[in-house]
Amino acid sequence: xxxxxxxxFNFRGPGIVASAxxxxxxxxxxxxxxxxxxxxxxxxxxxxxxxxxxxxxQIVRQAKGRFATTLYYANNSQLIQNEQIEAERAKKSDILxxxxxxxxxAFAIIRKMKAENVPVIFFNREPLAADLALWDRTFYVGARxxxxxxxxxxxxxxxxxxxxxxxxxxxxxxDGVIQAILFKGEQGHQDAETRTTEVLRSFEKAGWxxxxxxxxxxxxxxxxxxxxxxxxxxxxxxxxxxxxSNNDDMALGVISRMRQEGWFKDSNGNGRIDQKDASxxxxxxxxxxxxxxxxxxxxYLYGTVTNNSLQMAASIVELTEMLLGERxxxxxxxxLTDGKYIWVDYQPYISR
Numbered sequence: 568x569x570x571x572x573x574x575x576f577n578f579r580g581p582g583i584v585a586s587a588x589x590x591x592x593x594x595x596x597x598x599x600x601x602x603x604x605x606x607x608x609x610x611x612x613x614x615x616x617x618x619x620x621x622x623x624x625q626i627v628r629q630a631k632g633r634f635a636t637t638l639y640y641a642n643n644s645q646l647i648q649n650e651q652i653e654a655e656r657a658k659k660s661d662i663l664x665x666x667x668x669x670x671x672x673a674f675a676i677i678r679k680m681k682a683e684n685v686p687v688i689f690f691n692r693e694p695l696a697a698d699l700a701l702w703d704r705t706f707y708v709g710a711r712x713x714x715x716x717x718x719x720x721x722x723x724x725x726x727x728x729x730x731x732x733x734x735x736x737x738x739x740x741x742d743g744v745i746q747a748i749l750f751k752g753e754q755g756h757q758d759a760e761t762r763t764t765e766v767l768r769s770f771e772k773a774g775w776x777x778x779x780x781x782x783x784x785x786x787x788x789x790x791x792x793x794x795x796x797x798x799x800x801x802x803x804x805x806x807x808x809x810x811x812s813n814n815d816d817m818a819l820g821v822i823s824r825m826r827q828e829g830w831f832k833d834s835n836g837n838g839r840i841d842q843k844d845a846s847x848x849x850x851x852x853x854x855x856x857x858x859x860x861x862x863x864x865x866x867y868l869y870g871t872v873t874n875n876s877l878q879m880a881a882s883i884v885e886l887t888e889m890l891l892g893e894r895x896x897x898x899x900x901x902x903l904t905d906g907k908y909i910w911v912d913y914q915p916y917i918s919r
Contacts, residue, residue: 605634605662605891608655610648612668612692614640616787617816618854618874619666622691625880626664633884634661634891645672652676656683662887663687667694670757674698677705686890688883693757699907704890708883708909710874712758715853715913716765718872722915723809724773726849726869731774737849739808744776747809748799750817752787762813762853780806785817792820800828810850815859815871818852822867825850831867840866842918855916863918870917882909 673694728735752759855873
């Protein structure tokens with residue numbers, strides 16, 4: 568008796584041979600089909616924001632070779648962004664990367680993508696925590712806005728000597744109070760409100776007195792800040808000791824207007840603009856865009872708080888790979904907080 572119960576089959580009939588040929592052809596056809604390339608739609612609130620434009624391009628560059636991307640700008644319209652998302656979903660994208668025009672607009676996006684089982688990573692404009700909690704495949708990557716305001720205040724405190732009871736020569740009138748004007752991003756915008764509140768609160772906590780001479784809302788825009796700076800500068804030129812701005816682009820607009828109005832002259836004749844010039848006063852921004860770093864090198868902008876778009880883009884790409892099954896959570900370079908958030912720290916950047 569054969570102790571090895573293996574049956575042998577001899578396929579000799581023409582029908583069986585033909586079937587085998589068809590099966591081989593089908594297997595070959597499937598094996599020669601190109602592998603699916605994962606795709607992500609990237610949605611940004613406005614192309615005219617230099618920081619967000621730079622940020623979006625970083626995501627595209629870092630995603631190259633990992634997954635396909637299509638980049639959309641919404642011209643500051645939530646309606647346009649919603650239509651762009653609908654168009655991208657018609658292409659069966661695997662994941663959405665969304666910088667929402669309106670943080671409250673995230674609710675509808677999350678609800679729809681949950682129904683379609685498409686994960687969403689929001690970035691740089693934080694949705695409400697209750698909205699993120701609606702689904703376990705929604706996440707947020709960004710920086711804590713309160714940290715940026717705190718670091719702005721610390722940069723200024725260091726410049727003024729660190730002692731609130733005896734400020735140095737940058738307290739031009741010697742009254743122990745810093746006279747300042749402030750340029751705010753948007754009325755009611757989460758980051759703008761938090762950055763404004765926290766920079767002033769940080770001075771107060773450190774024992775410094777700041778007199779806010781005036782404030783303008785310039786919607787993150789350089790040209791608008793340039794225009795609106797005119798009346799503030801004219802009103803407060805003799806007293807002004809500090810300019811605070813919610814972002815770099817507005818700060819650079821204010822500097823352009825200040826130069827036109829007589830600030831930042833090489834009064835000591837050393838051939839460059841620096842803090843020793845009588846017409847120099849500190850202007851500080853937030854974001855660390857290329858133009859701001861150049862302005863710091865040239866001696867105009869005192870400092871900025873760098874919003875690390877390079878690391879945030881890397882974290883978005885890594886998180887996307889995790890959601891696509893290409894990376895484990897343990898391999899994220901910046902860990903998740905509360906299972907939902909990746910927080911990337913701001914860093915101060917000043918002239919030396």
